[in-house]
Amino acid sequence: MRVAVVLNHDRMGVINRFGQLCPKRDDRKTVESVVAALQEGGHETLLCEGDKGLLTTLEQFMPPDPEARPSGIVFNMAYGIQGECRLTHLPAMLEMAGVPYTGSSPLGHGLAFDKVVTKRLIRDCGVPTPNFRVMRRGTERTGDLRFPLVVKPRLESDSCGLQLVHEPAQLRQAVEAIVAQYAQDALVEEYIEGREIWIALLGNGELEVLPPVEQDFGHRKTRLLSWEDKMHMAGAAPQRICPAQIGSKLARTLRDISVATFRACECRDYARVDFRIDRSGQPFVLEINSMPGLGMTSAYVLAATTAGYSFSSLFNRILHIANTRYFGIGIP
Numbered sequence: 001m002r003v004a005v006v007l008n009h010d011r012m013g014v015i016n017r018f019g020q021l022c023p024k025r026d027d028r029k030t031v032e033s034v035v036a037a038l039q040e041g042g043h044e045t046l047l048c049e050g051d052k053g054l055l056t057t058l059e060q061f062m063p064p065d066p067e068a069r070p071s072g073i074v075f076n077m078a079y080g081i082q083g084e085c086r087l088t089h090l091p092a093m094l095e096m097a098g099v100p101y102t103g104s105s106p107l108g109h110g111l112a113f114d115k116v117v118t119k120r121l122i123r124d125c126g127v128p129t130p131n132f133r134v135m136r137r138g139t140e141r142t143g144d145l146r147f148p149l150v151v152k153p154r155l156e157s158d159s160c161g162l163q164l165v166h167e168p169a170q171l172r173q174a175v176e177a178i179v180a181q182y183a184q185d186a187l188v189e190e191y192i193e194g195r196e197i198w199i200a201l202l203g204n205g206e207l208e209v210l211p212p213v214e215q216d217f218g219h220r221k222t223r224l225l226s227w228e229d230k231m232h233m234a235g236a237a238p239q240r241i242c243p244a245q246i247g248s249k250l251a252r253t254l255r256d257i258s259v260a261t262f263r264a265c266e267c268r269d270y271a272r273v274d275f276r277i278d279r280s281g282q283p284f285v286l287e288i289n290s291m292p293g294l295g296m297t298s299a300y301v302l303a304a305t306t307a308g309y310s311f312s313s314l315f316n317r318i319l320h321i322a323n324t325r326y327f328g329i330g331i332p
Contacts, residue, residue, distance in 0.1 A: 001073065002045075003045050003072060005047050007047070009049060011082075013054075018082065018083070030077075033296060033311070035047055036312075037311055038315060038319065041315075054090075054093065070100050076101045100323070100326045102321075104269070114155060115187050116134055118287060127285055128282065128285065135185065136186070138173065142188065148164055149190060150163070150188070151174040161177070192277075192284050193279065195276070196214065196225070196274070196277075198214075200292070201262050201273065207262060211243035211244075214240065225238065243306060267288065270292070271288055
């Protein structure tokens with residue numbers, strides 16, 4: 001099968017520079033590893049930029065057959081270039097052009113990317129999440145929220161702008177910094193002291209729940225994952241334990257809550273749900289990542305390899321799942 005692996009790397013293929021620039025660049029080495037994995041699966045691949053020239057490139061690489069059926073699929077690894085809700089941009093282009101692709105739809109990415117909408121949706125389903133408020137000004141009242149509080153942008157990923165604050169003056173500064181830097185609301189939520197465990201999901205109908213991954217903070221005073229941690233810039237980044245050592249009851253609870261969160265946010269093919277477990281053993285969903293990192297050292301790939309997948313078989317499995325979703329059959 002023809003598979004176009006689409007990324008956002010050079011960011012030059014736009015008509016105008018307008019709106020918030022995506023702070024994340026695709027890891028070229030990761031994308032090239034995915035291309036190699038798909039080639040190992042026997043696919044003809046093309047690596048291309050998800051910009052204004054993409055549709056012309058795809059039409060040349062995978063022209064429709066005489067019955068107007070798609071002759072290929074996109075493996076979506078594009079995080080967007082600029083503007084709001086950037087994860088939705090490539091899927092929306094492909095939907096309009098009639099090109100199948102892996103991963104969530106514009107709706108799914110939009111619901112999952114907006115942390116406030118995610119929390120409201122899952123609360124309606126009975127899923128626990130930390131108490132929160134949305135703030136635009138640092139002088140707004142926090143209501144019944146209890147310090148310490150975690151403050152982060154409403155519409156960013158990878159812990160961009162995340163701060164842990166312990167008193168009102170810090171909160172005011174953190175909220176105003178987010179509004180100034182990111183031009184968006186700040187999500188303010190109660191900090192849950194305890195363990196952090198991530199659950200990776202694979203599939204659509206009957207979801208495969210991969211082994212849990214725990215972030216081991218060791219003796220760190222601040223037990224939160226920062227942007228520096230996720231970009232591998234921290235001196236003492238948390239270690240990952242997979243499978244996390246948890247009891248069968250908590251494992252079932254995390255599995256059920258993860259699936260409910262995936263369904264509530266209209267995700268597809270694969271995703272990752274991040275939890276905090278308080279000292280009493282109560283889990284709280286922090287967020288769902290509709291497009292989790294897929295590098296060789298990522299938590300998602302660690303969970304998959306622990307479950308028995310090789311790096312190559314994981315990506316070919318994702319492709320198979322997406323093709324089945326579109327056409328009712330897997331890839332020969």
